[in-house]
Amino acid sequence: ADHDHRGRFDEKMADVAERFPSEWIEASNRRGRLRVQNADEDRLQTGRAYYLDSQSLVSLTPLQAENLGESPALHEFMHRMEVSRPDIKAAEWAFWSRRAGTEEVRSMSALTGNPAYGPDERGISDEFTNPYMGKRYAAPLSGETSPWELMSRGVEAVYHGAHQIDDDYRAFVLGTLSML
Numbered sequence: 001a002d003h004d005h006r007g008r009f010d011e012k013m014a015d016v017a018e019r020f021p022s023e024w025i026e027a028s029n030r031r032g033r034l035r036v037q038n039a040d041e042d043r044l045q046t047g048r049a050y051y052l053d054s055q056s057l058v059s060l061t062p063l064q065a066e067n068l069g070e071s072p073a074l075h076e077f078m079h080r081m082e083v084s085r086p087d088i089k090a091a092e093w094a095f096w097s098r099r100a101g102t103e104e105v106r107s108m109s110a111l112t113g114n115p116a117y118g119p120d121e122r123g124i125s126d127e128f129t130n131p132y133m134g135k136r137y138a139a140p141l142s143g144e145t146s147p148w149e150l151m152s153r154g155v156e157a158v159y160h161g162a163h164q165i166d167d168d169y170r171a172f173v174l175g176t177l178s179m180l
Contacts (some may be wrong), residue, residue, distance in 0.1 A: 016077050019159055021177065027084040032056050034080060051079035071156040078152040087180050092148040095172045096136065099126045108135060123149075129164045151176060 013034070017025050028034070035057045049060050049072045058080070064072040082088050103124045108117035111124075111131035123135035135149040154173035156162035165173070 013077075016074055019074065019155070020077075020081060021180070024081050024085055024088075024180075028080055031080075031084055034058060034077075036060060038062060049073070049076050051076045053080075053083045056080075071160045071162040074159060075152040075156050078155050079147060082147060082151065085180060086145070088151060088176060089146065089148065090144050091172075091176050091180060092150045093144040093146070096124075096134065096148060096150060099128075099134070099168075100124045105136065108132070127166065128169070129166075133163070133165070133169070 033056065035055065037057060037059050038061070049064055051058050058073070058076045060073060060076065103126065105122050105124055107119065108121040108123055108131065109115050120137050121135060122137070123131055125131045126134050128134050132149055133153045137146050151173060153163055154165060154169060157165040158170065158173050
């Protein structure tokens with residue numbers, strides 16, 4: 001079953017990769033082979049999709065793995081692109097900082113009313129349609145080198161209409177895809 005899972009992943013990942021600039025894919029490939037695992041059976045037992053850079057690992061539920069072109073896989077693949085191209089994180093930091101202005105960074109639990117978020121999951125509400133778009137991680141991962149949700153959520157919105165985003169946000173995502 002794991003081999004079948006790997007085969008589907010490899011076959012469909014090419015479709016996901018076509019949505020990104022070739023320079024980004026080349027940078028990702030230099031980091032080594034991207035692996036996939038079943039999020040329903042993983043060691044963290046979160047049941048949530050995620051990207052774990054230290055293991056070059058995307059964790060997806062079986063349904064997400066079956067539909068790799070859909071937004072959860074695209075979202076997690078974007079996190080791979082962030083670590084493959086540090087200039088993406090730098091662009092996200094600049095955009096997030098401009099949008100945050102003087103707004104106080106708060107816990108995602110407080111912003112969303114969902115107590116399932118961990119203490120390192122913080123963000124701003126800004127005028128984002130969903131506070132998760134303004135999510136950042138606590139120190140020491142804060143700042144320009146932090147993982148962000150801006151491009152991950154943004155590519156979901158641009159490619160799948162999975163989220164509503166404002167014109168400024170859309171321009172940021174499209175500009176980043178075309179210029180970096």
